[in-house]
Amino acid sequence: MAADMTLPGAARRSLPVRAARWVWNNLFGTVANSLVTLAILWLAAMALPGALRWLFVDALWAPATADQCLQGAGACWAFLQAKYRLILFGPYPYEEQWRPALAMGLFFAMVVATLFPRTFRLAGRMRLLLGIWCVAVAAIVWLLRGGGGLAPVETRLWGGLPLTLMLSVVGAFSAFWLAILLALGRRSAMPVVRYSAIAYIELIRGVPLIGLLFMAVVLFPLIVPPGVDVDKLARAQIAFVLFFAAYMAEAIRGGLQAIPAGQYEAAAALGLGYWRTMRLVVLPQALRIVIPTLVNIFIGAFKDTSLVLIIAMFDLLGSANAAKSDSTWWGLYVEAYLFVATIYLVFCALMSAYSQRLERRLGRGRG
Structure with missing residues (x-):
């Protein structure tokens, strides 16, 4: 008491x-x-x-036909019950869809483990965590592509949510590191490096993503020597990396400009060289400042994967369009788009919530 x-x-x-x-x-x-x-x-x-x-209340569940749904007053969840696997996994072979499901489970497990703060302490060093991620991505690619006991599946048959996650996450992660180099290059004292970075950023930002995808898939095979063949998915992935790196570079450059000159002087007084100053002093502060902007770009990258439909790749939205085109369910589309919109909303909300949590955690101790 x-x-x-x-x-x-x-x-x-x-x-x-x-x-x-x-x-x-x-x-x-x-x-x-x-x-x-x-x-x-x-x-x-x-x-x-x-x-x-x-x-x-007025929704129709299986068993129900398209005619019954069109005459009903509620949602037709029977359509989603029949087509959810096509929406989630695209044209991937039906009997092998356990593989992309397992790949997504591995991906989600890695994301949760990475975002959980204790993982960094358990991993000890960032290099070890990056190594684990490389192994996980290799395992995901092996599950999707096949080989080594699994039936091979061409990348043109990859689709749905796994394709969306691969293009957005791998693309945004790779673009982030390239963006750091571009941002540092644009502030470099060496004219060749500075003007090269400026030219790249301004050129890529002036071209729409659709244009880059078109050039990567249609024009690239026409300009390379005969016999050189790069997978279409790899070309699309590179286009995503190049495009979003330019936008991230400008966001990171804004964070670098916000760092007071005294931070550089203090690092120089401690005897730190350029790269150690950037890695240990400047970049951690600059990246903390631009977390909201970077997360906004990540969310944009996640949603812009729907543009790969123009190069005959079926991401989550493209698979939903394919599902509603089935003549058996002709005339139904609201449920498919609502299902896809819910998935996009959940992922974007989670990214936004984690960024806010990360801002609060990194902002501790600041005045």
């Missing part, structure tokens, strides 16, 4: 009291907050009943 008396007053309050205080302070604390809260509640009351009725 004596221990309870030492607790702060806020800790002794019951949960309902604390919840009511939070609602009042955050939703009705001022006149403006009250008006906005009431407006949102009114919109929710108007929209939610109809949405819930369409989603669940």
Whole structure:
């Protein structure tokens, strides 16, 4: 009992009291907050009943036909039950789709392990973590491509969510390291390096991603010597890396310019060379500043994978378009797009939430 008396007053309050205080302070604390809260509640009351009725009450589940769905008043989840594997895995052979499912499971496990703070302490060094990632990516490629006991599957049959994840994650990760070099090169004192970086960034930023994909897939085979063949997926991946590296480079350069000159002088006084100064002093601070911008570019890269449809590659959105084109389910498309939009929303929300958590964690100790 004596221990309870030492607790702060806020800790002794019951949960309902604390919840009511939070609602009042955050939703009705001022006149403006009250008006906005009431407006949102009114919109929710108007929209939610109809949405819930369409989603669940009047929805049709398997077994149901397209005609029954078109005549019904609710969502046709029977369509998704029949086509969800095509949407998720694209044209990948049906009987082998356990392989991309396992590859995605491995990918998600690596992402969770990387984002979990203790992983860095367990790994000891970043090099070890990067090595583990290289092994994981090689395992994912082996699962998707086949060989070594697995039936080979051509990259033209890769699609759906695995293709979206590979293009966006591998592309953004590789572009990040290239962007650091470009940002440093644009601030270099050596004219050749500086103007080369400027020319690259301005050229790539002035070309749409569709143009780069078109050149990588259509024009590249025409300009290379006969007999030289680079996989179409690899060419598309390189186009993603080159494109987003230019945008990330400008974001990182903004962070570098925000670092006070005293940081460079302090590093020089400690006897640190250029690369050690950048690695140990300048870049950690600059990257912390530009976390929101970089995450925004990552999210854009994740969504822009849908552009590979123009080069006959079926990412998540392209697979949804293929699913709704089936004559058996002709006329149904809302459910497919809603399913894909939910996946995009979940991934983008997770990236945004983690970036905010990372900002708070790295901002500790700052004034």
